[in-house]
Amino acid sequence: GAVVSQHPSWVICKSGTSVKIECRSLDFQATTMFWYRQFPKQSLMLMATSNEGSKATYEQGVEKDKFLINHASLTLSTLTVTSAHPEDSSFYICSAFYGLDQETQYFGPGTRLLVL
């Protein structure tokens, strides 16, 4: 099956710093990737749709200047949390469509961010 990886799996940073999270599709190309955030004991909330070679599409209420998304290649999308604050602490998960199966999203293992 499709495998999506994320790096790092967890990160702790100081308030005011920027953190980059990578999402990679392993052995397949992903023209579209999605970024979600999940607060403890809550569901996943879509943050943005990442399109290879073009600007990301952000959901309403998500600050595009704070959550920078770059989809520079068909196997890599990055999410940069700029000037992170404690309220940005969350579990960030990416997903991608796999090959001809454009019906199902395959999810990465997630990145836990803790901002002190």
Place this chain on the structure above:
Amino acid sequence: AQSVTQLGSHVSVSEGALVLLRCNYSSSVPPYLFWYVQYPNQGLQLLLKYTSAATLVKGINGFEAEFKKSETSFHLTKPSAHMSDAAEYFCAVSRGYSSASKIIFGSGTRLSIRP
């Protein structure tokens, strides 16, 4: 607009008992429906999906779900629970006909298994 409602934020069953997790959806177009499982501190794993083919869908780990249009439901079942089934389960809906289709997740149901 599409939405998903999962009835019961927490379900507890005995090992060996029937598992039933409830999901109702709302969609103005024929929906694609999914069940995902999430183990602690992990991403989501697809259990099964409905994409307008057979209404009874069989997934991994012995789970299955039945699409009932008249009831707008897509409940997840497993005949006999195992301890390893303890996890968070999410029902989700999408339009599915476009590679850019968004998935809308339900609020999740935490399944606990009693020895």
